[in-house]
Amino acid sequence: MSDLLTKATAAKEARTALASSTTDEKNDALERIAVQLAVDETSILEANSLDLEEGQRQGMSESLQDRLRLTSDRLKEMSSALRELKQLADPIGEEMTTWKRPNGLSIQQVRVPIGVIGMVYEARPNVTIDASSLCLKTGNAVLLRGSSTAIHSNRALVKSIQTALKASALPEGAVQLLEDTSRETAAKMFKLNSHLDVLIPRGSAALIQAVLEQSTVPVLETGAGNCHVFIDSSAQKDMAIAIAVNAKTQRPSVCNAAETLLVHKDWSANYLKALLDDLTANGVEIRGDASIVSFYEEAIPAEEDDWATEYNDLIVTVKMVSDVQEAIAHINTYGTTHSEAIVSETTEHVTSFFQEVDAAALYHNASTRFTDGFEFGFGAEIGISTQKLHARGPMGLLALTSSKYLIEGTGQIKG
Amino acid sequence: MSDLLTKATAAKEARTALASSTTDEKNDALERIAVQLAVDETSILEANSLDLEEGQRQGMSESLQDRLRLTSDRLKEMSSALRELKQLADPIGEEMTTWKRPNGLSIQQVRVPIGVIGMVYEARPNVTIDASSLCLKTGNAVLLRGSSTAIHSNRALVKSIQTALKASALPEGAVQLLEDTSRETAAKMFKLNSHLDVLIPRGSAALIQAVLEQSTVPVLETGAGNCHVFIDSSAQKDMAIAIAVNAKTQRPSVCNAAETLLVHKDWSANYLKALLDDLTANGVEIRGDASIVSFYEEAIPAEEDDWATEYNDLIVTVKMVSDVQEAIAHINTYGTTHSEAIVSETTEHVTSFFQEVDAAALYHNASTRFTDGFEFGFGAEIGISTQKLHARGPMGLLALTSSKYLIEGTGQIKG
CATH class of the missing domain: 3.40.605.10 (Aldehyde Dehydrogenase; Chain A, domain 1)
Incomplete structure (x- = not known):
């Protein structure tokens, strides 16, 4: 035999x-x-x-x-x-x-x-x-x-x-x-x-x-994680920046790290510079859509492929969006149904996000980095499932x- | 497109x-x-x-x-x-x-x-x-x-x-x-x-x-069903015969119909003829191991392939076994992990059978024909899963x- x-x-x-x-x-x-x-x-x-x-x-x-x-x-x-x-x-x-x-x-x-x-x-x-x-x-x-x-x-x-x-x-x-x-x-x-x-x-x-x-x-x-953080118009400044920076930089090589930030235009009007400065200070390369590139000198233009890329590195794509629906549509197009976060103080936006985003783990006002068998309290982890059958998530x-x-x-x- | x-x-x-x-x-x-x-x-x-x-x-x-x-x-x-x-x-x-x-x-x-x-x-x-x-x-x-x-x-x-x-x-x-x-x-x-x-x-x-x-x-x-009925030494005569005949003949073309009967030698000593006569009267062709063939004139010898065959027809293989362990070993070798039944009045044999037989549905003193979304009370049925992930059974x-x-x-x- x-x-x-x-x-x-x-x-x-x-x-x-x-x-x-x-x-x-x-x-x-x-x-x-x-x-x-x-x-x-x-x-x-x-x-x-x-x-x-x-x-x-x-x-x-x-x-x-x-x-x-x-x-x-x-x-x-x-x-x-x-x-x-x-x-x-x-x-x-x-x-x-x-x-x-x-x-x-x-x-x-x-x-x-x-x-x-x-x-x-x-x-x-x-x-x-x-x-x-x-x-x-x-x-x-x-x-x-x-x-x-x-x-x-x-x-x-x-x-x-x-x-x-x-x-x-x-x-x-x-x-x-x-x-x-x-x-x-x-x-x-x-x-x-x-x-x-x-x-x-x-x-x-x-x-x-x-x-x-x-x-x-x-x-x-167990699959790839192209995870997003959406910062809504009502997001608290410090909380949003802390979550975005943590999700991107705390351990960039892992699947639950964020790869793209979606930033509401109204929030951006006041706080975008602070967010991008903080990311840059943490060594993150910023690739943005046209609005970001025109606003922030250090940002380089994102190609279409960037939105679908899991960098596993200190690189982030940033896109300005008009509302939660645009954020949801972007995530459902480019995401890998792993972990997605919304930072917001608007209950109905959180409800829509939780309802309509297709992913194993959805976060409100927390970092995507918690998608993990130990962080969930399971005491062990076989892996993080990105498929829908049998088991989903940690x-x-x-x-x-x-x-x-x-x-x-x-x-x-x-x- | x-x-x-x-x-x-x-x-x-x-x-x-x-x-x-x-x-x-x-x-x-x-x-x-x-x-x-x-x-x-x-x-x-x-x-x-x-x-x-x-x-x-x-x-x-x-x-x-x-x-x-x-x-x-x-x-x-x-x-x-x-x-x-x-x-x-x-x-x-x-x-x-x-x-x-x-x-x-x-x-x-x-x-x-x-x-x-x-x-x-x-x-x-x-x-x-x-x-x-x-x-x-x-x-x-x-x-x-x-x-x-x-x-x-x-x-x-x-x-x-x-x-x-x-x-x-x-x-x-x-x-x-x-x-x-x-x-x-x-x-x-x-x-x-x-x-x-x-x-x-x-x-x-x-x-x-x-x-x-x-x-x-x-x-x-959703897969094949090579299902067995094991009749233990302590099985009630009429119940065992009724279950075996029902599992084989009530609708032979479906996946939860029985294909093989495993009969304890002590039970056989008294009731085997009655069982085989009842099957024959119901138009079932009997293929047996050496003990069955030498005992019952109408039985023809089963080939090795027969034990692994889902006939979906009025044909049954019959094997005489010495104990519940031999029955379990046979089922775990030839079965398709669909539905398996034991007819017995001996609690420890039922416990072993339930514990050790690898199948989606295990029956004690009932026909295998109940493995079905409607019979289970689900009100609908997508199919009967014979795999282990996501869903098993009806x-x-x-x-x-x-x-x-x-x-x-x-x-x-x-x-």
Whole structure:
């Protein structure tokens, strides 16, 4: 059997025992993994060195090397995260709803694991531990497909996980690593509906697009964020400036950072200069529409493409708008349905914005930067879904669950 | 612009107004469609005749012609279904959950439409009305891609819908029909992520497989049902026989009909003959494992493929098993995670079966035939999902909804 089929079959076989495991058994396994990472520190760091050396030989960029690098501190952070995960409520087994039918059938919907999850990611070995632990906590088996450039690190980490699982009550086969990291095998994995219930790609837009293009297995999509802040005519000056600057600059590389500011013309008449000065002082390059460019010397003209671009950088597009409807129309045209904010003191404008903007998270008088599983209080995050099915917005443990109906009868047959 | 892009854009443009429409406006539109179908009866039936004549010229089978055929009575049934749909609760706008974060942010999750739904189906014009009305009730725009063999019927039905919408408060563009029914255009539609939020294929396994293979748009999959009835050693004789015969014979062509019976050897010792005689008397062909074939003259040997086959016909495979664990293992190997039943008086066996069998609906002492949106009391059915994401089992109106988070702040920024 191929590496893919061997590993996928092992994961699938672990699924039934995993689904029946208790919360205590799952938490015990997480604790054992946390301990094992410390026990195996030397061999994990040695394996990681092999990947880093190979990366340097291949001319891997400094930032990619940093993502690939494991250290004693980073291993300790992984163990801490595992122990925090233990504290979270176990969603599996929850009785979601129960009702009785006129024919006497009693129908109960209960929360269950999804089954077998295929995780596809790049050269970030921390995802190996993160994804495995979230899957185990929710009773799911996982087939990991990491990057070839992290294969030694991933192999060492999965060895620690499997050592810990062997000593636990959970099936050892619950976490599987694909050793064959070829594109051909990945393409087969994406179509392995017989073994995998869902694929979760984590990484660049190109990776996610490749999985979407090739897969027949359902995909839990986490996507791009072209987020906007709309400053209404009634917005408080200081609040609006603080939110816009925070959304743009607090961490420009992430998906919930703002890329475009939409500024009401009346507010602009008084405060636009203060806003643009503050952005400029924070090192932000301003690309504006005609009104902005003519008003502000440092601004350069925005091209059509700019409005649709997720810069992930200290660049912002600024557009002057006449009313909330123009702002909504712009967002629904160029946005990626991720996170959108309105700063306003006018209730009916907020209502329209909340009603009509199509996005996972809508903010009134707050920064878009709060779209995050931890900021939402979920205690864990699988990613931020920009699709409409299954889960939308920040995904916590519930996103890794499904349900089944249990029906109790007394001999009912269909007439 | 191509027919596909024109129609998809029109649907997308209708989405915002639709999402904001009230329950009364949506119900009024459904009533107007019900009325319009009666007004347009002559032209609809004429259009349908064109499709039927063409079908006959092409040698279309009688059963396909029957699915394609519209009659005055069938149009009246469509109008009745539209009026029943009016009575159902509108799920849109429901406040699903609200909580407050330590930083003062108030987060509310509300139920919203999915957006634009692509419906892909075969030569059954009733799906045109059924799918459109379910989408409208849930505030979704819909792009219909029916079969070329039903194009005149679909065009007439959509004309009636659009006439009704024009007189209603809903946007007229909410329901769009692809006139171009080529495979090339379908392939483009399946990848139109910029306009479509979800694809729902309704029809044969081949159709569903084609959509899954080609799509990058998320698919709401409704699948095959290879369902089992396990008769435990403690099962009551009459109840077990009644459930097995009902699950197999009451309507063998549907996905929730049973295809395999797993019979405990101790129960078999007393009652197997009565069961097999009853099935035979109901015209069922019996294919058995070695024990069954040696016991029952009329039984023919089952091949390996039989255990994985959804016959949709009066054929059943029968296997003798030693215990509930063997039954569970068989179902988890050959089943399609649709509907599975245990007939038993032994509580711990029922518990194991409910816990360990991986399926959308599990029955204790009832027929598998109840897996159905109407039998579950949903009042409507989009289909029966056999996937784990978004919706599992019978899908009612909720399956056509998503959610968004509305976050109220007082100037919060991320530190």
